[in-house]
Amino acid sequence: MALDQHGQTEIWPTDLSGSRYGTLVAGISAVIFFICGYIADRLRPKVADKQTWRWKNISVSLVHATVSGLWSVYCFVEKPVMAEDLIKTHTLSGHTLISMSVGYFVYDTIDMMIYQRTRQSFELLLHHIVIILCFGLAVCTKLYIGYAVLALIVELNSIFLHLRQLLQCCGIPKTNSLYRLNSLVNLGTFLGFRILTLCWMTRWIVINKDLVPLAFYTLGSVGLAVMTVMNIILFYRLLNSDFLRKKESTSKDD
Numbered sequence: 001m002a003l004d005q006h007g008q009t010e011i012w013p014t015d016l017s018g019s020r021y022g023t024l025v026a027g028i029s030a031v032i033f034f035i036c037g038y039i040a041d042r043l044r045p046k047v048a049d050k051q052t053w054r055w056k057n058i059s060v061s062l063v064h065a066t067v068s069g070l071w072s073v074y075c076f077v078e079k080p081v082m083a084e085d086l087i088k089t090h091t092l093s094g095h096t097l098i099s100m101s102v103g104y105f106v107y108d109t110i111d112m113m114i115y116q117r118t119r120q121s122f123e124l125l126l127h128h129i130v131i132i133l134c135f136g137l138a139v140c141t142k143l144y145i146g147y148a149v150l151a152l153i154v155e156l157n158s159i160f161l162h163l164r165q166l167l168q169c170c171g172i173p174k175t176n177s178l179y180r181l182n183s184l185v186n187l188g189t190f191l192g193f194r195i196l197t198l199c200w201m202t203r204w205i206v207i208n209k210d211l212v213p214l215a216f217y218t219l220g221s222v223g224l225a226v227m228t229v230m231n232i233i234l235f236y237r238l239l240n241s242d243f244l245r246k247k248e249s250t251s252k253d254d
Helices: 018-042 046-078 092-115 119-141 145-169 177-207 214-253
Strands: none
Touching (some): 018 092, 046 092, 046 145, 092 119, 092 145, 177 214
């Protein structure tokens, strides 16, 4: 530990014992998600035959979003005090969750690098690399587990984002009642679980910057900046695609 100019103590890692367990869980997780991709490919409906990789990739992402989103909520229910101390307080469940997510992001990164080298994939690769670095730090040091678990709350919105993409793969029109319902829930959870969570995380890291070593603070700030920019762009695209364009087309029909 070291005192900063304000007299507060920076919290440095003193135990790296989490790295062995975390690496094992991440490795097993990556294999499990690879199997999930294989199963999703075999269960692909004929209507999605022209988008084989997209169907498989989004299906695996949906599995991760569902598991990690619900698991992150459970972690805070299991140990509410973790919400008050996002640095030092951790649980085996939270550590396992973050390790599992690292395995998913490693799997998805490799999958995109092999099968989907596009501009959009490059944006996601940047996102994944930043997340792997940030989550990897938490896994190895057992610090910031609560902060990483909090970040996975956004996956509750990702469930509906991925459902939206799967509906598109199946050729479901935007006027369909199921698509419209998912769009509304998607927009609401985007604001509630994604935007508000990122705002709260940004506020926390600014308030507690004196407790976070400069290297870790820089990594966290870069990660938040990348996620914030990407989510602003994503929100605009969703709003424009599912709501604004729809109103424009309706006006033209009238």
